[in-house]
Amino acid sequence: MSQNTTDQFFKNPVLGHPSGLFVLFFTEMWERFSFYGMRSLLILFLTTSTVNGGWEWTRENASALFGSYVGLVYLSTMLGGYFADKIIGFRWAVVVGAILMTLGHASMALESEFSIYLGLVLLVFGNGFFKPNMTSIISEMYKDRPEKKDGAYTLFYMGVNAGAFFGILLCGYLGEKVGWSYGFGLAGIFMFFGMLQFWLSQNIFGDIGLKPSKESKAKAEALDTDKRNPFTPIQLVVIATTCILGLLWILNDPASKISGGRINVFGFLGENGNSIAIVSALGLFIVLLLYRFTQYSQITKQKLMAVTFFAFLTIFFWAIFEQSPNSLTIFANDYTNRVLVGNWSITFLVINSLITILPLAIITWVLSMLFSQTFKKYKLAAFILSTSFIIIWGIAIWMLLKDFYTAGYLSLSDDMLGFLKIDKVTTALTEVPATWFSTLNSLFIITLAPLFSKWWESKYNPSANIKYGIGMGLLALGMACVAFGANGIEAGAKTASVSMIWLILVYLFHTMAELCISPVGLSYVSKLVPARMIAFMFGVWYLAVAIGMKGAGMFGENIDKIANEHGLSYFFWMLTLISLTVAVFSIVMSPVIKKLMHGVR
Template sequence: MANQQHQILGHPRGLFLLFGTELWERFSYYAMRAILVLYLTDTTLNGGLGWTTKEALDLYGIYTGLVYITPMLGGWLADNYLGQRRSIMIGGTLMAIGQFTLALPADMLGLSTVHSFYLGLALLITGNGLFKPNISTMVGDLYNEGDNRRDGAFTIFYMGINLGALLAGVVSGSVTNSFGWKAGFVAAGIGMIVSLVMQMTMAQSWLGNIGREPAVKRDLKLKKSDKKEPLTKSEMNRIKVILVMSLFTIVFWAGFEQAGGLMNIYTQQYTDRMIGGFEVPAAWFQSLNPFFIITLAPILAVLWVKLGKHEPNSPKKFAFAMFFLALGFLCMVGAVMEQGGDTAVKTSMLWLVGAFFFHTLGELCLSPIGLSLVTKLAPLRLASLMMGAWFGCNAIANYVAGYVGSHVGELGAFAIFSGIAVTAIISGVVLLLFANTLVRWMHGAESPVSQAEPIEQPQTQIA
């Protein structure tokens, strides 16, 4: 049993174990993702697969889509059969094997190079489906209903995700340049092993029985029943809130994900990236988002707790996210206006820095808050499944982002950037108008209780 009285920075120490576990898992994921398309399109002479850019991007889209969809299945398995902690261990093991499968010479596995590559991706997708929804759900299990530290906890947890992402690009890129593509996959595999070792050696003392028992079984024990009961009216209302808020996350991410597409192209082609005699590589601007998250997340985490009873509710935080997204795209509108219709004019890079700054503030008001919201509202027996469904919205948003960005040739950057800004503002206003209704449907889940008592874990040890 974990001693939940042990705290770090005002939070149960189990949060920081989950922070570290997720940090190294995300390091593994992003280290592999950073080199995936480059590996596919590199010549076979240099150790790549020699695919065309279209073939590589098509596979990349399928891979990232499956990564966001499989958590629904992984969440369901955890809720009903495996439990969250066992799902994390199985998923992490599959991902580690997948990374090393990509790294090993295909003939060692008795497969062709392409078949070995597909096997590695399949293991990564399957493992991610088991890991991703359950690590997030366990963060919520550290806190009682009404504990106002929960949003701050997810903001800290979210910082771990982005610290892993920031380290991944640097490490993966460095070892790949020095030792080749396979070394990059090995680095990703080692990161996953570090994540697994942390869970294996520290979970019982830092987490106790959190995540050991399937949620359905735990729910039946709490209700002293031997069969599943129909969802109550309040549970249905809470699920409605999750679904409504999910729609707004699609709007947000469809705009936000322009960073890797249309904004990336704009950076490359139309931004003055010269500092003295040095030209800043366009890819470096992609590091602004994780940098701002790491610097701003602790500030917001403290702010949410300090506000106490005056802390904005989740719908209002989502509205702030939409307004920050709009401000970011207004910066991009400013960049386009600076060109004055002349595509030969290079615009100031400060417009991009401003856009990434505001987008990151929006992300911190929405993404960790959304993860926290699901753990507050989802019925216990559906907790991981609903978390998986929440991640599934990212798959839809990524598709919408690509569809919108692909029309830049017809509509122009000004129309797309301003259109996203207007859509975000309207969405934020709608959220503010219906915030009280949504909070009412939550049936008290957001009633602030400062420094609520830690969760008492069952005394029974589960084998």
């Protein structure tokens, strides 16, 4: 195949989209299974007492490490995007990333201090190679069908959240109820499955993602008539300085807190050394960015300015949205009544069974649709993917049987208990895992993503700014719910028994907010950025996400300080106000950004 066109990929569609989209769907699904499964456990593992297998850290230290980890995960996409663009191609970048992440999860399963830190490092670099290049492949597949990109990214995002749902549900359950190493280890197993099925199905992408050759680079340059602006030596020095300062800061921030100040790279700058370093790095970056804008053609410059505007809004979105594995998980663990008895117990068990089995059945149906188009050509990949689903079905059914038996609603023989490795004990109650609430985000996305996809493809598709405004407004509404629910918790309280309904409402509104912003943002990057810059600009986009992730950690670090002084509700009301402010700002800026986008919707 000498050239990839939209028509070629749409010859044998699945649900109106190329079969290759669903190969990426399942690859990303298992990668997100591993990422979110491990991440859901990280804060709990770090703050749990040593008696229960944790490290017994303070919430401040745990949030500092969490913020730096997830920030570095997205920051590393800059490196992965560069290597894919210039050296190894999208496909090899995905495989290298998957292997590194598999090793990272295996390392964390060992639970020693060295292995945990090593695992986090491997996961950071693995995500950097993997993440930006999956979306880059989609962008290439739909380059001649831009009107279908929003729908494609939303469906892809459904796969992302299917993986997140099952990862949090199963890894979280095993980690909390069986042992931390089981949760960490399970994440690595499915990352390995995802890598195998991607590699064995790669021919479905035609020429997309192959290692760049001299010919392909020359052809891309010939097609791109936009003005070239190579970095000058001075600009490269500024970039290097910014990167070094930023990297040292994001590593030094948790290290200085965890070590009690014994490790402090910026100690020579005084008590506020960390702040001085990061403000200097951001200042240099902004100056360079503004100067670079002046060097492009007018239309390209304005489109890049629009991308930068949305990236700026995205920072605030993720800083607040990512309270889910941080302050909201703490709220679920310590301040929410999670023990259910009687009718509430059986109701939860039935609902939990339905939300486990039904999504798994839907995804299995999507799998069967993919097999109907690809099985003959990709038998081994189909076998690997089928095996992974058989294992998932087995673990899910085991979990449900264990919960029904423990709560006293199911009778199992001694032989069956031994076969299933279930302890012979009943409690006549159900304790909802703290990580369970995080699954609601993914569950709601699986349910709502098709509706939002249709909305974006209809004549009622709102403008980019309105989407962001709606998303930030919904984010504020969700935070207002938990703030209202926490209203009765006194300042300084370490525990409480708030109703679970407030967390359920938070995740419902935050899910709708996410559907308005996250997949749509990726789509706008692919539409507004010149082709030669696409993978790198996805990396730049993830840089904004990285700042937001670190911001989420910094918010989480202050939860105890604010709660002790003003009460926990005050903390969540602050996040509500920030979200509302950004929502209004996005809507007000609509006329300006619309001009900068030059007709792109």
